[in-house]
Amino acid sequence: MNVPTAAPRRALPILSAEKIGGLKPELADVIEYRKSGLSLNWIVGCPLECGYCVRHLFDNFEMKVPRRLMSDEEAVTRLVGHPYFRAHRTPIQLLNRATDPMLPIVKPHVFNVLRRLDEQGLTNHVLIITRWRVNPEDCAVLNSFKHLRLTVLVTHSNIANPAIEPVDSTIAAQSLRTLYEHAERYRTVLYWRPIVPGLNDSDTDIEQARELSQHAHATVFTGLFFREEIASYYEAHGLPMPYGETARRKIMPEAAEERILAAFQQGSWGALFRKTSCGVAYAHGEADYNGHYGVRELCDICPEEQIARCHAAWVKPELTAVTQEARVLGATGEVEVNDRAIVVEGLDEPPRYYLQHGFGYQCHDRAKPHHHRQHGRAPIGWKAGNGTRSA
Numbered sequence: 001m002n003v004p005t006a007a008p009r010r011a012l013p014i015l016s017a018e019k020i021g022g023l024k025p026e027l028a029d030v031i032e033y034r035k036s037g038l039s040l041n042w043i044v045g046c047p048l049e050c051g052y053c054v055r056h057l058f059d060n061f062e063m064k065v066p067r068r069l070m071s072d073e074e075a076v077t078r079l080v081g082h083p084y085f086r087a088h089r090t091p092i093q094l095l096n097r098a099t100d101p102m103l104p105i106v107k108p109h110v111f112n113v114l115r116r117l118d119e120q121g122l123t124n125h126v127l128i129i130t131r132w133r134v135n136p137e138d139c140a141v142l143n144s145f146k147h148l149r150l151t152v153l154v155t156h157s158n159i160a161n162p163a164i165e166p167v168d169s170t171i172a173a174q175s176l177r178t179l180y181e182h183a184e185r186y187r188t189v190l191y192w193r194p195i196v197p198g199l200n201d202s203d204t205d206i207e208q209a210r211e212l213s214q215h216a217h218a219t220v221f222t223g224l225f226f227r228e229e230i231a232s233y234y235e236a237h238g239l240p241m242p243y244g245e246t247a248r249r250k251i252m253p254e255a256a257e258e259r260i261l262a263a264f265q266q267g268s269w270g271a272l273f274r275k276t277s278c279g280v281a282y283a284h285g286e287a288d289y290n291g292h293y294g295v296r297e298l299c300d301i302c303p304e305e306q307i308a309r310c311h312a313a314w315v316k317p318e319l320t321a322v323t324q325e326a327r328v329l330g331a332t333g334e335v336e337v338n339d340r341a342i343v344v345e346g347l348d349e350p351p352r353y354y355l356q357h358g359f360g361y362q363c364h365d366r367a368k369p370h371h372h373r374q375h376g377r378a379p380i381g382w383k384a385g386n387g388t389r390s391a
């Protein structure tokens with residue numbers, strides 16, 4: 001079995017301090033707390049050129065050759081020493097914003113970091129997202145970790161326009177099948193995204209996703225991040241504009257969701273989820289670690305046994321305990337715990353996710369309300385009537 005026992009023999013070079021200093025500060029900062037977990041990004045640069053890549057946001061799209069910002073050892077030390085890291089609890093993501101973790105020159109470093117985390121006996125969730133090739137030897141390595149709860153999410157869009165999606169979706173489809181076939185200790189999720197109406201939501205696209213959903217422990221469907229920087233790239237390259245405006249949150253129009261759910265009600269699918277953490281938790285037989293159960297309308301497509309699991313695990317936290325932790329993190333104004341979420345003021349995303357993952361209960365910012373049924377998504381493509389508007 002090809003289990004790595006030492007650092008990769010042909011290691012990726014580490015960028016000089018001067019070059020790191022030239023990166024956007026957000027990109028040079030290797031740890032970012034995101035909703036699905038504490039994200040470690042010690043390698044940047046990618047040759048895959050997906051038109052909608054978030055690297056546009058970091059002015060990093062032109063960097064095609066992956067490079068490390070620090071050694072694997074230092075990356076692990078920084079992660080487990082991060083003030084928001086909690087052993088066995090904080091979900092972790094590896095390389096989810098500036099490269100693909102399964103590129104041949106990147107994956108030895110990913111395996112090295114996984115091994116170092118696993119050797120510490122950590123049982124945290126670890127999420128890896130790829131659209132690249134995964135072979136049976138990779139699966140053997142992924143099965144070899146004894147403690148981590150590891151999930152490989154395979155991004156599959158079926159977008160046929162090579163200017164938007166240069167990587168043929170059949171690569172991801174094959175990787176998913178291979179991962180599913182060889183899964184023992186890890187789990188694999190079909191990450192069906194980004195769904196864009198008129199681009200990749202035809203009946204054929206939906207049928208393809210249905211078929212693939214049977215080769216995954218769970219399927220998560222979601223929309224497109226369409227920020228200013230990505231819109232500018234589309235414009236400069238003459239790509240068809242998916243939406244007339246940009247948004248802070250992912251765009252998943254109501255009509256596209258309804259078409260997918262109508263197909264889901266009729267066909268034979270694997271379990272389907274709107275939220276990444278729901279799919280990951282289900283794949284491991286656990287309750288959702290983001291407390292989405294508080295936003296009950298998200299659960300209407302969830303398998304019964306999973307609803308029961310989340311129901312059992314979902315406990316409204318004590319206001320005093322929440323207020324105490326929120327104040328330490330810097331919350332201002334009133335702290336509220338209602339039947340759906342903790343609501344705070346004055347905390348940006350990292351401390352909110354810290355509270356959310358700590359209490360297993362949603363934590364929202366009073367200034368950015370989540371609207372009914374449109375949970376955590378942009379208002380584009382949703383009917384007026386609940387404080388939102390149609391596109």
Ligand code: SF4
Pocket residue numbers: 273275278279281282287288291292293294298299300302303306307308310311
């Ligand atoms: S029951 Fe609700 S919160 Fe739990 S996994 Fe399903 S959708 Fe997510």
